[in-house]
Amino acid sequence: MKRIRKFSIIIFILLAIPFVAFKYDDRYFEIAKNLDIFATMFKELNAYYVDEINPNKAMRLSIESMLKQLDPYTNFFPEDDIEDYMTMATGKYNGIGATVSHQNNKHLVVMIYEGSPADKAGMKIGDEILKVDGVDVVSRKGIDMGRLMKGQTGTTVKMQIKRYGQNSPIDLTVGRDIVKTLNVPHSGMVNDEVGYIQLNDFTATAAKEVKSAFSELKAAGMKKLIFDLRGNPGGLLNMSVEICNVFLPKDQLIVETRGKVADWNKKFMSMENPMDTEIPIVVLVNSSSASAAEIVSGTLQDYDRAVVIGQRSFGKGLVQTTRDLTYNTKMKITTAKYYIPSGRCIQALDYSHRNPDGSVGKVPDSLKTAFKTKNGRTVYDGGGVDPDIKTEVPAMASVTANLLAKNVIFDYATKYYFEHANEKPQEKFTLKDSDYQDFTNWLKTRDFTYSTSMEKSLDNLEASAKKENSLDAVQENLKSLRDKISQSKQQDLIKNKADIKEQLEAEILSRYYYQKAMKFVSFERDKEVQEALKLFKDMPKYHSILKGGK
Incomplete structure (x- = not known):
């Protein structure tokens, strides 16, 4: 008191x-x-x-x-969460380099950073964590595993794990160190002349990693570039400026911020000589490309420096500044909006109402304002970067979505890895038909069930019929439809084999190569990459788009 x-x-x-x-x-x-x-x-x-x-x-x-x-x-950010904030800002943290997720009542290792203490100690994706420093975590659902594993460099954490194929638990002592997450997990040549750079984040070393990857690709003979910003949530504003400067001349406006406080009204210019202002570029975006990713894609579009392919980006044109508070707490506060060279703001007009995937819904044309690119092309504000070439995201089949959601594909990848530990997949890895048959046979031993959207609709129809006392009149028809759906579901693993195999291949590759798994994925079924390759084969069309043609 x-x-x-x-x-x-x-x-x-x-x-x-x-x-x-x-x-x-x-x-x-x-x-x-x-x-x-x-x-x-x-x-x-x-x-x-x-x-x-x-x-x-x-x-x-x-x-x-x-x-x-x-x-x-x-x-x-309270004091307990400051380390999480620093991880977001710098891409570094003190820990063991393993990501743990609570799945099917188990604490499972779902990712390991290459070269991290966890990797060096022999920890594997798919390991179930039983104890941390003697504390039994099996029955503790709400426990923050990340907080338990993080700690000062030089300290250790003792872990007891259960591993696929092992009858007895394994004890591991894992050291803690500075763990660096990659901004560029993959770069390489798609073919003899087209290079590919995947940028996943904008932490403090993003520009350095992009420059390094670009130099290596140029040395390997790259003549055209696919710059993949799909799923990139953004990050540090200055990194987006530096990355734009790789492809744009010195002293060009990259982005401008405007806020209530005059000090936040700033213009960010390209400060260095560029690495290349001529190489043809295609930037890939989707509805999860946000913030700094939108500055890069939108600015390159505004200067007609690249063709943007994919789906409309997220629509986050707000700038955050970190303010220190008392007792070692912090606040990340929105202080301004950013405007790219054409003068447009990428911010969605209504950021409080979004689609289930987080993307902004269709903004009425009456609420949009038209702007012009360097070559006079018309672009609009009001909700993300609109691609020059739009692609549709194919709807995922119910069976595939449920195999992912219920971690069935994750568990099979664990099984596959330990049964093929000495058979490291190579580039353009594809799962053999015999392996897919093994997967379907193994699936029969699992308690895997799922409901399709049609079945859910029938359940709603049956509930309505019961409520209106008319179930007897439609009972026979409902049964007939359920039987047909059941027969169709039995063929789902065959009908959706290509999609399921693709998910299996990606998960299996992550077991061997961690974040660099993309290097070994075939781009043959990647719609946006294929669209970029198609455009690069028709350079008159590429140049026509940048000049305002179709």
């Missing part, structure tokens, strides 16, 4: 000091008044509520509720 009283006194003093200045400003008076109300309310609540109140939890919920009224990107 004494501690709460002391806290209330401190709050009162802090509020009272600036009150003289506030009384002349209604806005500041309202802020002071409401802070005082909040402090006194919490004091009374803590003193008289029937149960004990956790002040950290109560304040955290209050802060999150307040920020929720703003935009999705203004976030508070």
Whole structure:
């Protein structure tokens, strides 16, 4: 109680000091008044509520509720989460280099970083973690495994794991060190003249990694480039500027920020001599390409420096700045919007209402403003970067989606790896038909069931018929339809073999090559890559698009 009283006194003093200045400003008076109300309310609540109140939890919920009224990107980081924030900003953290996910009531290792302490200690994707430093984690669903494994460089963590094919648990002692996540997990030659760079993030070394990959590809004979920003959530603004500068001349406007505070109104120019201003470029984007990824794709589009292929990007044109708070906490706050060289803002007009995949819905043409690229092409604001060549994302079959969602493909990849540990896949790896048959046979031993959208519709129809007392009239038809669907489902593994194999191949490759698995994936079924290769074979069309043609 004494501690709460002391806290209330401190709050009162802090509020009272600036009150003289506030009384002349209604806005500041309202802020002071409401802070005082909040402090006194919490004091009374803590003193008289029937149960004990956790002040950290109560304040955290209050802060999150307040920020929720703003935009999705203004976030508070308590002291416990500062390391997670630093990981996002730098791409580095102190830990073992393994990602753990809770799946099917198991704590499973789902990714390992190459060369990390976990990799060196012999940990494998698919391992189930049983104990961490003697603590049994099997029955603890809500436990933060990442927090348990992270720690200062030079310390160790003792882990007990269960591994496929092993009857007894395995004890591992894993050292902790600085773990670096890759921004460019894969780059290489698609064919004799087309290079490929996959950029997954924009942490502090993103530009350096892109430059290094580009130099290596040029030395290998690259004449054209596919720059893959699909699924890239963005990151540091300065990295997007540096990466644009790789392909654009010095002293060009890359992006401009405008905010309420004049200090945030800045123009970011290309500062260095470029590496190449002539090489033909195709940038790949999708609905998950956001923020810095949209600056790069949109700016290269505005300068007619690249053709953009894929789906409309996410639509995040907001700039966040980190502010230090008391007690080693931080807040990432939206301070400005960014505008790319044509003058358009990529920000979705309504960021609070999105599609299930996070992408912005169709923005009415009446709400869009037209802008011009360097060559006079018309581009629009109001919700992401519109590709020059649009591709559709094929709908995933129910059987494939459920095999992924229920971790069946993940589990089979674990089985495959330990049964083929000495048979490392090579480039353009494809699963043999005999292996796919092994998968279907193995699947019969699993308790795998799923419902199609048609079955769910029939369930709704049956429920409505029961409610209206008309089930007898449609019962026979419903049974007939269910039988037909059941027969069709038995053929799903055959009808969707190509898609299922593709998912199996990607998961299997991750067991051997971790984040670099893309290097060994065949691009033959990658719709956007194939569209880029097709365009590169028709260079008159490529140049025509950049000049405003079709």
